[in-house]
Amino acid sequence: MTYTNSLGPAPRKAAGAPRANAGNRRLDRAAWTPRRTRRARPLFARRPPRPRLVARIALVLALACILALGAPCAIGALEKLTAGAQGTPPDETGGPRSTPKDQWRAGEVPELYQRDPAWASERYAGYSFAEAGCGPTCLSMVYVALTGRADRTPADMGALSERLGCATPDGTAWTFMTDGAAEAGLAAEELPANEASVRRAILSGSPVIASVGPGDFTTTGHFIVLAGIDENGRLEIRDPNSPERTARTWGFDEVLGQCLNLWAYTAS
Numbered sequence: 001m002t003y004t005n006s007l008g009p010a011p012r013k014a015a016g017a018p019r020a021n022a023g024n025r026r027l028d029r030a031a032w033t034p035r036r037t038r039r040a041r042p043l044f045a046r047r048p049p050r051p052r053l054v055a056r057i058a059l060v061l062a063l064a065c066i067l068a069l070g071a072p073c074a075i076g077a078l079e080k081l082t083a084g085a086q087g088t089p090p091d092e093t094g095g096p097r098s099t100p101k102d103q104w105r106a107g108e109v110p111e112l113y114q115r116d117p118a119w120a121s122e123r124y125a126g127y128s129f130a131e132a133g134c135g136p137t138c139l140s141m142v143y144v145a146l147t148g149r150a151d152r153t154p155a156d157m158g159a160l161s162e163r164l165g166c167a168t169p170d171g172t173a174w175t176f177m178t179d180g181a182a183e184a185g186l187a188a189e190e191l192p193a194n195e196a197s198v199r200r201a202i203l204s205g206s207p208v209i210a211s212v213g214p215g216d217f218t219t220t221g222h223f224i225v226l227a228g229i230d231e232n233g234r235l236e237i238r239d240p241n242s243p244e245r246t247a248r249t250w251g252f253d254e255v256l257g258q259c260l261n262l263w264a265y266t267a268s
Helices: 051-086 134-147 154-163 176-183 195-203 243-247 252-256
Strands: 171-173 186-191 208-212 222-229 235-238 259-267
Touching: 134 154, 134 171, 134 176, 134 186, 134 208, 134 222, 134 259, 154 176, 176 186, 176 259, 186 195, 195 208, 195 222, 195 252, 195 259, 235 243, 235 252
Parallel strands: none
Antiparallel strands: 186 259, 208 222, 208 259, 222 235
16 A cells, blocks of 8 residues: 655655655944044043934934834735735635635636645644645545535545545555545546646546655655646646645646656546
């Protein structure tokens, strides 16, 4: 039995043959220079700085404090604006937001994320769903795309995986991609890792789930959905652990070279 877990991205490295996979400005003090006098005065006898100079220094220090206190707010606002431009504004807890349920419809693979606060804290396979829920999240995306129904969220699919014994400390067993699909009313077909087979499946309306090994998507093991092909012939994916990787397109060779197994789905 082969497993895949999701513990985050890693620097890209070449994939091998398919195998089993278990973030002050210093203020220079103004120096006061006394006017020349007929007789040099000892250092301790110098006159104190003028009131205007003291006021200016105090004003500069006050402005510096205000800027320092306001910086976190400004940075936070900038982060929110940037996230919004990407179409995946983060929740206050840091998790990305999935496509809202009222936008789930047949023929479209929604963007669902295992770290979505709606289910991120659920327990799955001995971990939090945010850590290990990539498999159920992918199957939930495929289910929505093929049925248009909203009755099997990632958390629901996680519960199904637990009930079938497919959730283990090593992650989600590959059997969940077939047995779990059957329980949800879907038919799964294993595909060879070649462009012609994957392209044919996607163009016929069958989303594809891929189990990938260490590389662009993970340091251990991970599941992603191959959701479509753009006008330039590049793959559109849904990475349940990364809005950034979901937002870009990928070459077939990039993705297929990291795949350990693939399943194409239809509604049974």
